Amino acid sequence: MPFFTFLRANAPFLFVGFLLSFLSSFGQTFFISTFGGEIRAEFGLSHGQWGAVYGIATTFSAAVMLWSGGLTDRFRVRALGPLVLGGLALTCVAMALNPFVMLLPVAIFALRLLGQGMTSHIAGVAMARWFVASRGRALAIAALGFSFGEALLPVAFVALKGVTGWRTLWLVAAAILLVSLPVLARLLRQERTPQSMAAEAQIGGMDGRHWSRNEVLRHRLFWFLVPALLGPSAFNTAFFFQQVHLAEVKGWAHVGLVAIFPAYSAASVVALLASGWAVDRFGTARLMPLFQLPLALFYFLFAGVDSLALALPVMLLMGLTSGAQATVPVAFWAEFYGTRHIGSIKATAAAIMVLGSAIGPILTGALIDLGISFPQQMVGIGLYFLLACLLAGIGVGTAKRSLTVSA
Numbered sequence: 262m263p264f265f266t267f268l269r270a271n272a273p274f275l276f277v278g279f280l281l282s283f284l285s286s287f288g289q290t291f292f293i294s295t296f297g298g299e300i301r302a303e304f305g306l307s308h309g310q311w312g313a314v315y316g317i318a319t320t321f322s323a324a325v326m327l328w329s330g331g332l333t334d335r336f337r338v339r340a341l342g343p344l345v346l347g348g349l350a351l352t353c354v355a356m357a358l359n360p361f362v363m364l365l366p367v368a369i370f371a372l373r374l375l376g377q378g379m380t381s382h383i384a385g386v387a388m389a390r391w392f393v394a395s396r397g398r399a400l401a402i403a404a405l406g407f408s409f410g411e412a413l414l415p416v417a418f419v420a421l422k423g424v425t426g427w428r429t430l431w432l433v434a435a436a437i438l439l440v441s442l443p444v445l446a447r448l449l450r451q452e453r454t455p456q457s458m459a460a461e462a463q464i465g466g467m468d469g470r471h472w473s474r475n476e477v478l479r480h481r482l483f484w485f486l487v488p489a490l491l492g493p494s495a496f497n498t499a500f501f502f503q504q505v506h507l508a509e510v511k512g513w514a515h516v517g518l519v520a521i522f523p524a525y526s527a528a529s530v531v532a533l534l535a536s537g538w539a540v541d542r543f544g545t546a547r548l549m550p551l552f553q554l555p556l557a558l559f560y561f562l563f564a565g566v567d568s569l570a571l572a573l574p575v576m577l578l579m580g581l582t583s584g585a586q587a588t589v590p591v592a593f594w595a596e597f598y599g600t601r602h603i604g605s606i607k608a609t610a611a612a613i614m615v616l617g618s619a620i621g622p623i624l625t626g627a628l629i630d631l632g633i634s635f636p637q638q639m640v641g642i643g644l645y646f647l648l649a650c651l652l653a654g655i656g657v658g659t660a661k662r663s664l665t666v667s668a
Contacts, residue, residue, distance in 0.1 A: 267395060268402070273448050274391055277338065278403025280448070281384035282587075284346060284441055286410030287353060287434045288376010290618060291501040293369070295415050295519070298505045299427040304362040308506060312626020315502065318369035319619035323612045326378045330608020331474075333386040339449040341383055343442055349375040350438035357431035373615065381407070382611050385591045386604050396592050401537025404587030405530060412526035415519045467663040471599035477606050482597070485656025488649040489553060490610055491617035493586050496560070496642045497579065499621035503635045510634045513569055521573045528577040532584025545593040546661040550654035552589050556582035557646035564639035597664060 268275065286292050293315075301311045332341060352371040359368055384403050392399035418430055477483050500507070508518045539548060559578035566572045594606050625635055 267398060271392075271399070274387075275399060275402045277342075277445065277448050278384045278388045278399065279406040279409075280441060280445060281342060281346075281380050281387075282403050282406025283410045284349070284438060285376050285380035285384070285407070286414050287349060287438065288372040288374075288378070288380065289407075289410070290377070290498040290622075291411055291522075292414050292418070292434075293372060294502045294504055295418050295422075296427045296430075297502065298515075299422075300365070304365060306362075307630060308503075309626045309630035312502070312622040312629075314366050315369055316619040316621075316623030316626075318366040319373045319615060319622075322370050322374035322378055323615035323619060325374055326382070326608055326612040326615055329374070329379055330382050330611055331605040333383060333604035333608070334602060335604075337449075338383055338387050339446075341379075342445050342449065345375050345379045345383065346438050346442055346445065349380065350435045350442075352376075353431045353435035353438065357428045357435070373618070377618065378611060378615055382608060385587075386607055389591050389595045389603050389607070390600055395541060396595065397537040397540030397588055399537075400540070400588040400591055401533040404533050404584070407587055408526045408529045408533065408584070411529065412523045415522055416516075419516055419519050467597055467660060471601035472606070473602050474605040474609055477598055478609070480660075482656045482660040485652050486549070487613060488645070489549070489653045490590070490613045491620070492553065492646055492649045493556060493582065494614040494617035495621035495624075496645070497556075497583065497621075498618040499625040499635070500579075502622045503625055503629070506629060507635050510636060511567070511572075517569050518572075521569060521576055524573050525576040525580040525583070528580025529584035529587075530580075532581045533587055534584075536585040536588045540588055540592045544664075545589055545596050546657050546664065548585070548589045549593055549657050550650055552585035553582050553646050553650050553653075555579070557643045557650070560639040560643035560646065564636050564643075597660065 297311065300306070301308070306314065348371070352368060352375060355364075355368045356372070359365065384406070385400065388399040388403045389396060421430055421433075472480070504518055505515055508515045511518075536548065536552065555578040559575060559582075562575045562578070563572065566575055590610065591607060594610060595603055598606055625638060628638055629635060
């Protein structure tokens with residue numbers, strides 16, 4: 262089906278994915294970290310302490326995701342989506358009003374679980390289940406919401422900090438979420454459900470069958486992919502989380518650093534659309550071992566960048582991997598393990614990625630407190646990604662021999 266015909270025919274369902282992806286921004290690190298300096302000052306936290314609070318809360322959210330993510334196999338988006346967004350809005354209000362440092366981890370936990378975790382998870386599962394032959398395109402279009410949020414929200418909210426307090430801005434975030442609830446409800450009036458699509462969309466994976474989550478966890482391929490699942494969430498989270506520190510070390514204005522983020526977002530959009538097409542055209546077996554190579558190069562190069570003019574083109578490399586990250590792994594689970602249990606399988610992968618986003622701030626914050634700046638850590642991060650690509654290549658190379666049915 263031609264691209265624009267596909268858009269017109271499926272616009273309500275695709276916009277559900279886009280909207281959920283965008284609204285997950287309020288629980289994503291790139292948004293929360295724009296208030297990192299204010300939060301540390303308000304509650305008297307060092308870089309390491311703030312990283313520990315953030316990381317521990319995120320770790321608990323990853324553990325809960327193992328259960329809550331499986332709800333997408335049992336309940337429709339029409340039921341889960343508004344419930345999760347309502348909870349996320351209330352959490353934004355809690356961030357605005359909370360005066361106690363002891364409650365900060367609770368608020369961060371809820372932001373991470375409901376925003377980064379469940380809202381983005383629901384969007385991905387919906388696209389993976391609702392679309393089969395055009396799964397890659399659907400995932401790419403929905404994931405444009407992430408890119409839109411990354412490009413718009415940090416710049417807008419950093420600029421708004423110049424005219425109002427950081428707590429007020431969390432109320433603005435809550436208002437955006439509440440306004441979006443009736444929009445989502447209207448879009449989902451005729452939602453397609455897993456039950457009504459059973460004959461159409463239940464496509465098997467390796468050996469032509471549907472793998473349960475327990476079977477996936479016992480399969481060697483999954484463990485070969487764990488480093489690739491952990492890496493982007495850990496170290497890209499750390500990059501955005503440590504953005505205030507990074508600007509200070511590099512001698513850049515914070516607003517100048519966030520001003521180059523749209524270059525990253527633009528590259529992410531290009532990679533989203535290209536990887537969506539590539540998934541539908543070539544399958545995910547060829548793409549999984551390769552799509553993180555630009556990210557490895559990003560960290561090698563950014564370590565030595567000393568001006569924003571040079572940093573801007575280097576940011577494109579991070580965007581290339583981030584865009585593909587939103588399509589390739591989600592389609593991979595459906596292609597290799599089938600769609601019947603895609604919610605619980607993707608929830609497990611999402612929990613690992615959320616765990617990675619907890620490890621990144623803790624690790625990098627502790628190293629910063631020891632005197633090792635984040636730019637000094639970047640060469641080691643680049644080497645990590647090279648190893649992750651190698652392990653993914655070994656695992657996928659062996660497993661694809663059993664891939665008899667392509668999604």
